[in-house]
Amino acid sequence: MALYDTANTWAMDDEFFLGFINERPASRVLGLGCGTGRSTLAVAAAGHCVVGIDPDSEALAAARGKPEAGNVDWVSGTSAQIPEGELFDVAITTSHVAQALSDDVAWARTLGDLHRTLLPGGRLVVDSRDPVARAWERWTPVNTLGTCTLLDGITLETWIECTELEDGCITMTGHRRLRRNIEETYTSVLAFRSEAQLREDIATAGVQH
Structure with missing residues (x-):
């Protein structure tokens, strides 16, 4: 997880989510897929009451x-583990969370769970990449190769490669290499849904937009 935090630092999307939430001071916020807490902790530091949920026990x-981790209520699991009876002013899914729910049934179930946990007038914020841009075609080892230096001075190399699947999904394999000889890989399937599809899915779940 230290490698993840080193390679994934605060960015424009974090600024967007924080600015959106700050439009309503002292909100109750649900961060689904909160990971190692980069955005979630910043939201809590801004004066909001936050619950962060993630299925990855190491990330949590x-x-x-x-x-300041004590300012967030951390929950291990998926949307099915949203604390019973808790309602929120805003729910957010950041950093490919929506795309990582590549199974349509799981995606629909998650949206339904989020809708049920929103207060009247509550807001759902979902980020996703536009499939028209076909960004995955540029996610090649050559284009994505990068390096960073960890706190102990060791250099970390990272790169990704992708394979296009059917039904608007791609398989993304990420590589991390330390000292040019210790390599780790991880693979995930991402769904690239169009804006129209996202709007339809969200409306079907009952969330107005």
Whole structure:
């Protein structure tokens, strides 16, 4: 998880989500797929009451170990583990969470769970890449190769490669290499849904937009 945090730092999308939430001071916020807590902790620091949920136990452990982690209620699981009876002013899914729900049934179930947990007038914010841009075609080892230096001075190399699947999905394989000889890989399937499809899915779940 330290490698993840080193390679994934605060960016424009984090600024957008934080600015959106700050439009309503002291909101109750649900961060679904909160990961190691980068955005979630910033939202809590801005004065909001936050619940962060993620199915990755290692990511949650990293989040819980960060300064001010006590300002967030951390929950291990998916949308099915949203605390019963809790309602929120806003729910957010950041950093490919919506795309990582590549199974349409799981995606619909998640949207339904989020809708049920929103207060009247509550807001749902979902980010996703536009399939028209075909960004995955540029996610090649040559184009994505990058390096960064960890706190202990070791250099980390990262790159990704993709394979296009059917039904608007791609398989993305990420590579991390330390000291040019220790390599880790991870693979995920991402769904590239059009804006029209996202709007239809969200409306079907009952969320007005």
